Amino acid sequence: MRVLDKKLLRDFRRLWAQGLAIAMVMACGVATLIMAVGAFRSLEESRSAFYDRYRFGSIFAAAVRAPTHLQSRIEAISGVAATELRIMQPAILDIEGMNEPASGLAVSVPDFDEPSVNRIYIRAGRLPEPGRGNEVAVSEPFATAHGFRLGNSFSAIMNGQKHPVTIVGIVLSPEFIYAIGPGDMLPDQRRFGVFFMSKSVLAGLYDLNGAFNSVSLTTLRNANTDNIIEQLDALLKPYGGTGAHDRSEQISHAFLDAELDQLWAMAAVIPPIFLFVSAFLVNMILARLIALEREQVGLLKAVGYSTVTIGWHYAKLVTFIAIIGIVIGSGAGFWLGRALTRLYGTFYSFPFLIFRQSPDLYLLAGGVTVTAALAGAFNAIRTIADLPPATAMRPPAPANYRGFLPHWLPKLHFMSQLTIMALRHLIRWPVRTFLTILGTALSVALLVTSMFSYDSIDMMIDTIFFQTERQDATISFAADQHKDTIFDVAALPGVLLAEPFRSVAAKLKNSHWQERVAITGLPERTDLSRVLDPDFHPIVPPGSGLMLSESLARKLHAGMGDRIDVELLEKNGRTERLTVTAIAQGFVGLTAYMRLDALNRLMLEGDQISGALIKVDTNAINRLYQAVKETPQIASIALQKITLQRFRRTIEENITTSTTIYIALAVIITFGVIYNSARIQLSERARELASLRVFGFTRAEVSSVLMTELTVIVLLAQPLGWLMGYGLAWSVVRGLDTDLFRIPLVVNSETYAIASIVVLSSALFSALVVRRRINRLDLIKVLKTRE
């Protein structure tokens, strides 16, 4: 080993605490990068492998009842590779041991062949055999949630008949990786299940012999999707086609996309914060080390070492710290990435989750970290080049200070000399002071960013469940009914209040912007379902015209008073022009509302309703469940209040986990920044502080100089951190703004307070660690030496 390398090792042994604190900050960057990119790749690769092997469709469309002979015409559309005509119908499931009715989606499988699009992965058993009316294959998460095994049975209420079925297969489909029940906000694998039945059986049950109500296509490479959608719409229009769409509107695919975007955003935002902070810390300790070793550098130069050799010597020290960070971070990143991928396994149903940690990811993380460290070291190392050996071996000139107020101002008598010492020191190195404040502020910001989602979701829950959709449950009819059916709903056991609604599929067009949505018709006076204006005040639906949610209005570039085209997809595409009469607030989906009577007039169908919102007496809930299971006209029931409880629980679990991780990350940054900054101040000022002890200042008084500096830094960092946290939260909210949902930007003062408390406590802890060193200052030694 060369002598300089021995020096390196001994330097590190001396600096280990500071080096480790920096290595930990680097490790956080490496770990979050590996976790986010690793999980992104796992999810992305698992998805694309599943899609490819199981031929996930590219275009989807639904109709009321289309004849199967359309198949050849659909296949003849240019660019279509394969077509699968099927039947999809909602059903209510009656499962032993479960009081509330579950929702199911029945999907047909071809009788004599595998589906050519959206093939099914068989985990256990087999697909139902043709014509076997009682055989079903159920989706794996649903089976797992109920502990179903092959041979188990349950009942499905389909087209008004209770139908006992037996499970012959447990399967997964690329169409339902993320399966969410009607009206739900999160997947509930117990309350919602997809099941597959023989096509001939389903056709018989729903009177769809020789017909289909759903189609999925795969396309050739470079096919013109818009053209295919247009032609498919034209073919299906006479049969109640509600508009074809590509993958971006397919629920499961869209949710996965949102998740991938989120991971990507995380990889783009969080690791750079850590790398920036670690570069700054490297700069700080290396600059100090070189200043302390000035005479050694002069000596090395004097005996003939080149600037490059000496610079490389210090670069090696930094690289050594970076390598420790990379090793710790890689381990943590591997572990976290695997845990996150496993967590995905509970939300997303893949037949196989590829958790591949390719070496290139580790190389990337390592390379980025070493680069950031060396970038931080660059400035400090450059000072070596500027040091002529003779100057280097002389002690540096005393630091030049200046007053922070013009001399003609009255003197600051309220400040003690100790306070003035602290403040002048901060002003003497403004860049370093600013960067220290920035580093501390970043941990506040990180915490605000990680915790604000709880505030936003809380506000979202309050708005959705307590202000707009205040019903306990939503009943959807199998087919639209006369409005008087609401009285039958009101007469169901346990129903305290029932309000009708109608839902109609439509395509809204404003100039060349268009969106497929469901228009919801609501009665004039409602108590359960309310529409709010953007300031959260209830709106009385105007007697005519259309109300658009903010996000829908934005997508359509439409405002109050604009006239837009409404293509009624269920009415052979008849188009009417309506005026936008109100803009409504809305977090979930793209929504449009009309007065129920106006919607019915538009449809030219008389007084029809699609379902009812109900308020329920919880004491009678089980009797209501029983009645729903026995009422043929009810196609599905969404239980908003149960959803809410589950939603809250899931969100709380997730947020607790992620907040714990973020708190750990923020504590590591704060500790890294404050500990290093205090150690460096201590090193620079050991002489001054020891002198103070000699003059009879107590340990507490001497510590107060350092503590005042740190307090100023940490306090200034708070508002800056809040501001940056708000900015980051804003960008997160922007990033998550999809057609599926929009998260409001809400940051409660408690969130700022908690972020500050965490950072202040860890700053205090790091300051106390350094304070112990003040107590051990060697008074005599520092007085005998000359810095």
Added chain:
Amino acid sequence: MPQPVFRTKDLTKIYRTGEVEVRALSSVSMTLYEGEMAVLLGPSGSGKSTLLNIIGGLDKASSGTVHFKELELTALSERQLTRYRRDHVGFVFQFYNLIPSLTARENVALVTEVAKSPMAPEEALAMVDLEDRMSHFPAQLSGGEQQRVAIARAIAKRPEVLLCDEPTGALDSKTGILVLEALARINEDLGTTTAIITHNAGIQKIAHRVISFRDGQIADTHTNEVRIKPAEVVW
């Protein structure tokens, strides 16, 4: 008859670094009197700084006792020693030990703010002829000026004793004399007991008494019948 200020008895200090044992002071018994100016003379390592550090409350003896008036320093705790330094002792060091971020006046105020009955910083600075340099930072002062600020700082709290460790060690003869004049004037005017460590034998003639050290022991003590003025010191 002047009262004794410091009395040491069989004062011994042993430093242990690893396996090496250094006997820095070996059974030193001596007395310093009120108003006295004493020069402690001797080569490096002879024990004079160790003695000064112990009587100044910066270091603890291995054995023996030190009394400051009625106070037994060797029995004090860390906290009590801090209090002792704050209330009774002024220090002047070879390298000044000024706080670079404070002006001359503020460096003095640092000490007067916590002292019981200090003089005004301006008054202390005037005693060392620096009244027109009060708003300068240490980096803007010459070595001699910095040392005089350090002296002003040491005396501003009106300490009973002034302990100076090589106060002219880093200075040339001209500025060194200015510093010695300041020390002599203070001893004269305020009656502060002053102990000056030096290895410059020329300085000894300005003192009332000279205590010579060798190998951790007092080799010789003698009283100057005739004192010279600092300006007459041959460097």
